[in-house]
Amino acid sequence: MKLTLGFSPCPNDTFIFDALIHHKIDTEGLEFDVFFDDVETLNQKAFRSELDMTKLSFHAFAYMTGQYALLDSGSALGFGVGPLLISKNEYLANHHDHISADLRVGIPGKYTTANFLLGIAFPHLLQKQEMVFSEIEQSLLADQIDLGLIIHENRFTYMDKGLHKVMDLGNYWEQQTGCAIPLGGIVVNRRLDQETKEKINRVLRKSVEFAFANPKSGIDFIKQHAQEMSEEVMYKHIDLYVNQYSIELGKAGRKAIDVMFAMAEEKGLIQPTQQSIYLIP
Structure with missing residues (x-):
C-alpha cells in the first residue's frame, strides 16, 4: 500500500x-x-x-x-523549545510595555503553534504578516516588519545577525501551565x-x-x-x-x-x- x-x-x-x-x-x-x-x-x-x-x-x-x-x-x-519573538529594535527587547498594537509582526503561518502562543502572550498584536519562517530575519533587517516570530533553526542564528530577543514564548507557556x-x-x-x-x-x-x-x-x-x-x-x-x-x-x-x-x-x-x-x- x-x-x-x-x-x-x-x-x-x-x-x-x-x-x-x-x-x-x-x-x-x-x-x-x-x-x-x-x-x-x-x-x-x-x-x-x-x-x-x-x-x-x-x-x-x-x-x-x-x-x-x-x-x-x-x-x-x-521544555525550552518554544518560538521566540525578536526585533531589530533593541529598545523593544527591554520594554515589553511598549509593544503596541500598531507594530507589524512577521509570523510563520496563521495556524502554527507559534502564532497560538503569540496570541496568548500578546493578544493585541493583530498586524500580522504571514511568511516562510526562513524569511523572517531578513524582513526584520530590511525594516519590512517590526517584530518577528521565529521557529526552527533560526533560534540559533538571529543573534549573529544583530537581532534581539523580545520574549521566549515557550518560557511564557511553561510559566503559565507547567507543561511541555x-x-x-x-x-x-x-x-x-x-x-x-x-x-x-x-x-x-x-x-x-x-x-x-x-x-x-x-x-x-x-x-x-x-x-x-x-x-x-x-x-x-x-x-x-x-x-x-x-x-x-x-x-x-x-x-x-x-x-x-x-x-x-x-x-x-x-x-x-x-x-x-x-x-x-
Whole structure:
C-alpha cells in the first residue's frame, strides 16, 4: 500500500522519518510518497485532507480533529523549545510595555503553534504578516516588519545577525501551565481503515527508535535538506525537538496537548472536540 506523507525538511523531521522512508526498518508493506513542505503548507494540505499522514502544528490540528487522529510517536514537545519573538529594535527587547498594537509582526503561518502562543502572550498584536519562517530575519533587517516570530533553526542564528530577543514564548507557556510545549505532531487521516492506521503508528515508532539507536544513520539525508546548516547546528536542532515524547507521548505529553486544546476552547479559538484526538485512546 502506498500512502502520501508530508513532513518538513527540518532536521528533526528528516531524522525521525529517515528509517521509515528508506526501509531501514520493516514498514509492514507500506510505501510512502513523500512531500517536503514548510509547516504552514502542510497545515493547508491537511485542511484540504490531501495527505494520508502528515506533520502538523498542534494549533492547526485543533481545527482538524474530525479529519485526522494523532499518532503516539513522532511528536515534538519539550521544555525550552518554544518560538521566540525578536526585533531589530533593541529598545523593544527591554520594554515589553511598549509593544503596541500598531507594530507589524512577521509570523510563520496563521495556524502554527507559534502564532497560538503569540496570541496568548500578546493578544493585541493583530498586524500580522504571514511568511516562510526562513524569511523572517531578513524582513526584520530590511525594516519590512517590526517584530518577528521565529521557529526552527533560526533560534540559533538571529543573534549573529544583530537581532534581539523580545520574549521566549515557550518560557511564557511553561510559566503559565507547567507543561511541555506542544509544537507539532504526526497525524493520520481518519478515512484510512483501522488496521492501516495502527500499522502506521507501529512503523513510525520503529523509525523513531531506529533514529535514536543509530543517530548518524540518516546524516546524508538530513544534510540534503538542511539548508546549508552545519552538522553541529543540525544535531543541536534535533536534540531540542526530538526526545522521549517523540517515541511515545505518555501521560505528560498528552496532558500538555490537552491543556493547550482546553485553553484554545476557553478563548473561543476552536470548537470543543467531539471525539478522542488520539489514534490510541
